[in-house]
Amino acid sequence: MSGSAPSDPSSNPVRCLIVLAALAVLMYLCTRTFRFTHDGLNIAFGCVFLLLPFSAIKPALRLPRWGKITTLALLAPVLTFSLLGLSAMVACDIPDAVRHVQLSRELSTLQHGEYSVHLAWKETAGGAVGPHGVSLEQRRSIFPGIYLVKSLDYFEGASKGTLSWAGADRVALFIPTAGYDQNQKNIEREYSLKPWLYF
Numbered sequence: 001m002s003g004s005a006p007s008d009p010s011s012n013p014v015r016c017l018i019v020l021a022a023l024a025v026l027m028y029l030c031t032r033t034f035r036f037t038h039d040g041l042n043i044a045f046g047c048v049f050l051l052l053p054f055s056a057i058k059p060a061l062r063l064p065r066w067g068k069i070t071t072l073a074l075l076a077p078v079l080t081f082s083l084l085g086l087s088a089m090v091a092c093d094i095p096d097a098v099r100h101v102q103l104s105r106e107l108s109t110l111q112h113g114e115y116s117v118h119l120a121w122k123e124t125a126g127g128a129v130g131p132h133g134v135s136l137e138q139r140r141s142i143f144p145g146i147y148l149v150k151s152l153d154y155f156e157g158a159s160k161g162t163l164s165w166a167g168a169d170r171v172a173l174f175i176p177t178a179g180y181d182q183n184q185k186n187i188e189r190e191y192s193l194k195p196w197l198y199f
Contacts, residue, residue, distance in 0.1 A: 013059035017071065020056050027052065033198070035139075035149050043093050050082045050089070092125040101125070107134065108163040110171060115140040115195060117152075117171050119163050134158040136173060140197050150197045155187065169193040 027049045036042050053075060060071040096103060108119040116139050123132040133156040140148045155161075158175050166172040175187040 013062040016059035017056055020052065020059075024049070024052050033148055033150075035147055037145050037147065039097055041145075043089065043097055046093075047086065047089060050085045053078045053082045096125040107161050110163050110165065112165075112169075112193075113195065115193070115197065117163060117193065119161050119173065121159055131156055134161050134175060136163075136191070138193055138197055148197050150194075152191050153189070166190045169195065 027045075031046070031049060036045070056071075056075060057079075060068060060075060062068075063071055103125055104120050104122040106118060106120050110117045118137045118139060119134060120137070121134050131154075133154060135154045136152040138150045138152055142148055153173070155175055158177060160177065161173060161175040164172045164174075169192060171191050171193065173187070173189045173191065177184060177186075
């Protein structure tokens, strides 16, 4: 008999790499638009996202010689970035989450129908390294424990601020000091909101 059994689709290294790349893009888009209400789940999702490139090493090694060299050369900076990101999470994010360190503080919140607008002071896990400032976000709950988020603005170094309605689907922002320079002028801006955030 000369017939052969059909090959396992998962054994095709090119197909595996395409699936992993598509999954990485999807997870990246999710990190930009979705958040869990529980910080531990956000950290776990971030860890899975950073670990994903390492699963591409095995199928890359099964490629023909030049395909293997090219793919590993493209993977090298991605793996380096992932390793640095994982190291930062292990050193800063996870210990702060375990100790329940307060890394954000709500300054002002406005609720309208299905969405809300949040002005919050935030700092990076781990202490002095990283951004510390005030962020303005629009959020919309889609499932229990998960919400859509759209960043509207960020003010590095600011620590105070207030929000108020400026009309239908418009908010006014006031920040008395918008940076480390205490002589900087007050900031007063208005922002248009979308009921569905991205549509």
